[in-house]
Amino acid sequence: MKIRCIVNGKQTDLETAPDRRVVDLLREDLGLCGTKEACGSGECGACTILVDGESRLSCLMIAAQLEGKEIVTIEGFSKEHLHPIQEAFIVHGAVQCGFCTPGMVLAAADLLKRNPAPDRHEIRRAISGNLCRCTGYQKIVDAIESLARVEEESDE
Amino acid sequence: MSEVALPASLEEVYAIRKREPGAAVLAGGTDLLVRMRADGKKPPVLIGLERIPGLSGIAIQDGVVRIGPMVTHQNLLDSPVIRKHLAVMHEAAQVLGSPPVRHMGTIGGNICTASPAGDLLPALYVLDAEVEISSPAKKRVVPIATFITGPGRTILTGQEILTGIRIPVPDPGYQGFYRKVGQRRALAISIVSMAALLMVSPDKTVRSARFAWGSVGPVVMRFPDVESSFAGRTFGPALLADVGRQYSERIRPISDIRASASYRKMVAAGLPLKILEQ
Ligand SMILES: Cc1cc2nc3c(=O)[nH]c(=O)nc-3n(C[C@H](O)[C@H](O)[C@H](O)COP(=O)(O)OP(=O)(O)OC[C@H]3O[C@@H](n4cnc5c(N)ncnc54)[C@H](O)[C@@H]3O)c2cc1C
Ligand code: FES
Ligand code: FES
Numbered sequence: 313m314k315i316r317c318i319v320n321g322k323q324t325d326l327e328t329a330p331d332r333r334v335v336d337l338l339r340e341d342l343g344l345c346g347t348k349e350a351c352g353s354g355e356c357g358a359c360t361i362l363v364d365g366e367s368r369l370s371c372l373m374i375a376a377q378l379e380g381k382e383i384v385t386i387e388g389f390s391k392e393h394l395h396p397i398q399e400a401f402i403v404h405g406a407v408q409c410g411f412c413t414p415g416m417v418l419a420a421a422d423l424l425k426r427n428p429a430p431d432r433h434e435i436r437r438a439i440s441g442n443l444c445r446c447t448g449y450q451k452i453v454d455a456i457e458s459l460a461r462v463e464e465e466s467d468e
Numbered sequence: 469m470s471e472v473a474l475p476a477s478l479e480e481v482y483a484i485r486k487r488e489p490g491a492a493v494l495a496g497g498t499d500l501l502v503r504m505r506a507d508g509k510k511p512p513v514l515i516g517l518e519r520i521p522g523l524s525g526i527a528i529q530d531g532v533v534r535i536g537p538m539v540t541h542q543n544l545l546d547s548p549v550i551r552k553h554l555a556v557m558h559e560a561a562q563v564l565g566s567p568p569v570r571h572m573g574t575i576g577g578n579i580c581t582a583s584p585a586g587d588l589l590p591a592l593y594v595l596d597a598e599v600e601i602s603s604p605a606k607k608r609v610v611p612i613a614t615f616i617t618g619p620g621r622t623i624l625t626g627q628e629i630l631t632g633i634r635i636p637v638p639d640p641g642y643q644g645f646y647r648k649v650g651q652r653r654a655l656a657i658s659i660v661s662m663a664a665l666l667m668v669s670p671d672k673t674v675r676s677a678r679f680a681w682g683s684v685g686p687v688v689m690r691f692p693d694v695e696s697s698f699a700g701r702t703f704g705p706a707l708l709a710d711v712g713r714q715y716s717e718r719i720r721p722i723s724d725i726r727a728s729a730s731y732r733k734m735v736a737a738g739l740p741l742k743i744l745e746q
Contacts, residue, residue: 313472330472331514353502354569355655366542367568372501376472377516422567440654441566 317378319344320388328375335359335370337378338385346386346414350443357442360415361385367422386414389421396459397421404455408446415442420456429460474516478629481515482604485627488513493629495538495577498569523576523631526550535633537576541565541588544575553637556644556663560591563648566655576630582616583657585683589616590663591646592633593680593688600632609634619686641667641675647742648682649735651726658683659727660735664743668703675699679711679740684719684732691718705741712737 315326319342328337335352338344338361348358352371359370362384389395397420400406407413416439423430423438430438435456436449444452472494475481485491491513494500504510517523523538526547533549544550544561551558564570564578564587578588579599589612597612604627615622624630638644645664650656661682667675677698681689694714701707721732 329469331470331510352505354498354565357566357568360568366571368572369498369568372497372572374472374497374501374514376474377497377518379474419567437654438567441568 313376315375315379317380318382320384326375326378330374330376332375333371334361334373334375334378337375338370344385344387348411348414350411355443356412357415357419357439358412360418360442362389362418362421365422365425367419384418386417389417395421397424397456400455400458401452404451404458406447406451406455412442412444412446416444416452420459423456424459430456431460432457435460470510471513472516473513474519476519476521478520478522478602478631479604481517481520481629482627484513484515486604491515493517493580495574495580496540496572498565498573499577499581517576517629528553528637531637533635533637535575535635537574537579537630537632539575541570541573541575541578542567544588545570554591554595554635554644556594556646556665557588557591557635559644559646560587560663563587563646569655575633579612579615579633580622580624580630582618582620582622582687584619584685584687585658585661586688587646587648587658587661587682589688590661590680590682591644592635593690594644594663594665594678595635595638598634599630600634601628602631603628607631613687613690616687638665639667643668645743647739649739657726660684660721660732660739662736662739664740666703666743672703674701674703674707677711679715681715681719681736684721684736689719691715694718705744708740708743709737711740715740 313330335349338347347370349371350356350358354369354372360367361370363381397417419439419442432453435453473484490511492511494514494516517538524536526549527534528549541561541564575588578586592612598609599615601608642665648658648661650658663680665678669675678695716733716737721729723729
């Protein structure tokens with residue numbers, strides 16, 4: 313089946329089985345291996361992508377659903393320089409093995425779009441679908457919180 | 469391999485199902501795609517409902533809130549109508565899954581999955597929701613408690629599709645609550661859940677109380693005789709403890725991988741008191 317969509321800002325024509333999982337399509341057909349798969353059943357958030365700006369799980373989406381959609385993976389999230397969310401993760405030591413990081417960063421992007429000044433409780437809720445086996449979450453929450461403060465100050 | 473169709477109208481859905489009786493309906497996919505992978509089975513055709521305009525949207529008219537089956541949990545949370553008139557549903561949607569599951573999963577999928585642990589279901593039961601079922605031949609409207617007949621079972625037959633949810637707006641004097649206990653705070657299937665609608669006068673007299681319980685039986689449970697016994701009593705911790713005690717005695721939960729029956733009874737006994745926690 314032919315599918316037209318925008319992947320990381322580029323108009324893309326895909327030729328694939330209509331029920332191919334989006335995570336496989338991204339990783340194996342398009343070589344976008346920043347999107348990870350761990351559980352394959354919606355529980356871990358490692359496969360998070362943005363579809364029309366909203367976070368979704370690519371392990372629970374099939375190729376046909378992408379027709380006409382705009383998809384952003386971690387590869388397309390930053391342009392020339394790292395995105396401020398990525399910078400904050402580095403500065404705050406929120407990355408250890410890095411397996412959860414693409415999903416965490418995109419979950420944070422979804423949150424900050426909906427709520428530019430979240431508190432720690434709201435941040436925890438927003439990343440509650442993303443598992444991290446390394447960091448203990450505190451540093452991830454710190455990283456996202458640092459951006460919330462910046463937004464708040466720039467509002468005043 | 470499954471063929472995938474994303475029709476733009478119900479007529480097309482019916483036509484595909486007529487041609488391919490084994491076709492499966494796909495809403496947000498958060499139950500169906502997990503189940504398909506676990507079972508290793510693929511239907512010949514997946515019919516995605518996501519591009520049918522009439523199946524989304526939340527509207528209020530003549531005292532009834534009508535919700536399209538493709539409304540996502542996030543859509544429920546974002547809706548001022550739900551927050552204002554159906555607070556119990558807003559609270560239930562808040563504790564369902566995780567943000568991406570709420571962005572993808574739909575109310576129609578939650579209802580048709582018919583899990584006794586489905587988080588929107590106790591809210592729908594306590595609100596006396598009705599569902600609208602459509603087929604090429606006719607449309608019928610039935611109470612949610614009639615629609616769901618057992619764990620994973622509904623009265624849908626043949627080409628029928630769930631096409632709407634209708635909820636009478638409760639008297640503004642009611643306050644709605646949803647409380648759930650799972651194995652962890654997020655992404656947890658409930659061990660016991662409870663939806664409540666309470667009408668309490670300024671002098672703390674209970675005028676009306678409705679409770680619906682999830683994960684304590686094959687389907688969501690309400691007991692009208694127990695509900696009616698609370699009217700006239702004084703609202704407070706003592707009453708809520710008694711509510712818990714009465715339901716804990718009445719329910720017949722099962723033991724499963726998440727919890728034992730006796731633990732479920734204990735949790736149920738304490739759940740009404742959680743109404744007092746914000
Ligand atoms: C990680 C994870 C966590 C979860 N946590 C929770 C939770 O905390 N609480 C909870 O309640 N659920 C939870 N779920 C289950 C699921 O997300 C919800 O039940 C969701 O509402 C299902 O909706 P859906 O649109 O994804 O359904 P789908 O998977 O698309 O469909 C489910 C079933 O309903 C049928 N169906 C859907 N729409 C219609 C229709 N209009 N007419 C006829 N049949 C239809 C489908 O054919 C299928 O059999 C979780 C799922 C995952 C993966
Ligand atoms: S791989 Fe998709 S949620 Fe875990
Ligand atoms: S950094 Fe290793 S899983 Fe999060």
